Amino acid sequence: MAINNYNMKNKLSISFALVLMLGLVLFFLFVPLEEVNLTGYFSNYFVITKTTENFTPCPSDIYSPIGYGPFPAIVFSPGALATKEEYKWFGKLLSDNGYIVLIYTPLGTRNADLNARVNCINQGVNYLAKQKTVDINRIGLAGHSAGGGASIISVANPRIKTILVMAPYTGGTIAGQQEIVPLSEKINCPAIKIPSLFITGGKDDVISSKDVNACYNLISAQNKKWKEFTNANHYSFCNGLICWFKSGAVAENLKQEVLVWLNTNLKK
Numbered sequence: 001m002a003i004n005n006y007n008m009k010n011k012l013s014i015s016f017a018l019v020l021m022l023g024l025v026l027f028f029l030f031v032p033l034e035e036v037n038l039t040g041y042f043s044n045y046f047v048i049t050k051t052t053e054n055f056t057p058c059p060s061d062i063y064s065p066i067g068y069g070p071f072p073a074i075v076f077s078p079g080a081l082a083t084k085e086e087y088k089w090f091g092k093l094l095s096d097n098g099y100i101v102l103i104y105t106p107l108g109t110r111n112a113d114l115n116a117r118v119n120c121i122n123q124g125v126n127y128l129a130k131q132k133t134v135d136i137n138r139i140g141l142a143g144h145s146a147g148g149g150a151s152i153i154s155v156a157n158p159r160i161k162t163i164l165v166m167a168p169y170t171g172g173t174i175a176g177q178q179e180i181v182p183l184s185e186k187i188n189c190p191a192i193k194i195p196s197l198f199i200t201g202g203k204d205d206v207i208s209s210k211d212v213n214a215c216y217n218l219i220s221a222q223n224k225k226w227k228e229f230t231n232a233n234h235y236s237f238c239n240g241l242i243c244w245f246k247s248g249a250v251a252e253n254l255k256q257e258v259l260v261w262l263n264t265n266l267k268k
Contacts, residue, residue: 040130058104058120063095075124077147086240117150170215189218201232
């Protein structure tokens, strides 16, 4: 009996390994090998980094579940001074739950330049729409701070089905002072007609909750939600050198809020 159990466990382990290998092989059939570097491989998902000519302005990490798909997909936009590395938690969380996530860094424009982020979003959406592992009818946007503002501008893209923004810049003040943010398009909050989740922090002293709420109230979408985490500040939504995303009540509740929203408005 012990020998039979041992053989069964070995067969299951081999089968699981073969399934994972097959998933990787199928993914790379649809992505030119010269364009990607495998930068991480985990139990339920893997990460590739794209840095070639087409992605030079916006080097991106793409988190993908293991499997055939097609999967819903999201382009995530970072905040000012932040890079794609500060939002690994978002890519890991969602790819582990059946989403493809593209997170980019706008090179040379890590300030609050919304134009650069809008260009990166368009590039990311166009790339994802060409992948056979992506469900082109289920593409969403997410972003933090300046990345949230760029995501709001980009909802005009007809491919976008939902938006999720955290402490987004909506054209008001930054840290209590009027900020001139270079952008070619006005942040037109009334133009938002798709399901929208706005998340803010009660202790945010960078982006005014009053400004964000003013934008939220103008949204014309019937399906919208406002969520404020009372104990969160502006840096509670990212992790890394400039951020303070840590395990705890805010972090775990934030993850739950993100998953519930996307599972309801993008995955179904």
